[in-house]
Amino acid sequence: MISFRKPSKDTPIDKTQDIYSEESLDQLLFDNFKWIFALRAFNIGVWDYDADKERVTFSDESKKLLGYEDDELGNNPDAWNDLVHEDDREKYFKDFQDHLNGKTPIYENISRVKCKDGSYKWVMDKGMVLERTEDGKEKRIIGVHVDITEAKENENALEDSMNLINNQNNKLKNFAFIVTHNLKEHAGNFESLLDFYDQAETLEEKETLIEHIRTVSKSLSNTIGDLREIVSVDSKKPDETSPINLFKQINSIIRMLELEIQETKAIVKNNMNQKQVLQFNKAYLDSIIQNLLTNALKYRHPERLPVIIIDSLETHEGLVVTISDNGIGIDLEKYGSEFFGLYRTFHKNKNAEGIGLYLTKSQIEAFGGSIKVDSSVNVGTTFTLLFPKELCL
16 A cells, blocks of 8 residues: 655645645655556556666566566666567667657657566556757666556457458369369360350261260369369368379370360370379469469460470479470560469450469469469460478478
């Protein structure tokens, strides 16, 4: 309990100044008591820096906030400064210096401060220069410490929840793109094959087209199965992975695109290591490779036969897969910054929707990988995919 006494009647008082009247002293003591009570009741620490003596005085609340006893923290300004987390220290000093230089009316900073037991608390530190020398140097600064750890943890928890929600929304959007983009590809193949079937003049041609239809139908069934796995909430997550032999899986995708490859007289070389296995999501991998191969065929050069080469290389970072073509290319100086953007198209192709590359980038980044592009107009394009080392088996 805080107690205080008024000066005795024998204490000499200058009666000419009202502030020293008995009534004024009563009010002054009561006001001081209110502020002391408020600071202690709400665990607000107070610090007082004396520049002349180069020392700082910490209130009991400031010390207790970090678990120190009255005589343990000392009066050296660095006693508190050195406890500020090293990742927060630069901003901590900058905020203080900005106030000393008159850039901010009040010094304010939020930092992690180390407690006596080694843990950290989030502390809001506020202060103000109360007195300056004739040449403008700070002479006395007073401030407060407030423990905001609980509020900060709640804020971080809320931010984590928002990130989780955004991640789930992105997965949902990604899934919707897979459905619309991949199924449209299959539907287009069916439509083309049926048109060719109607135009076929011999039984042999019709039988060949029926085989192509069976291949596309099987691929469609596999795609639907993969999509069903993605949305299965009972047994699998959207990012469920399985071991995939890349050489075999890429060959499967090439067979699915066989009709387009024949129509364009393209040469597709799968130079992947036949034993390379990747722990990845099959639906995502199919979508990535299919998008890049389809683009290479779609944006082929009109004056030469398309050549697409798929290579791989193991590095210390992981597996690097390159898909190169000799197509029309693109001006990266002009479009590079928006190349993987959603709904961005760069050629006057009526079937371009600006979804495929955005989808491809999102899918590989979902597993910690990356995709880069190198392209020259009328020379060709190379996509470089990096699958992290932990995904390589």
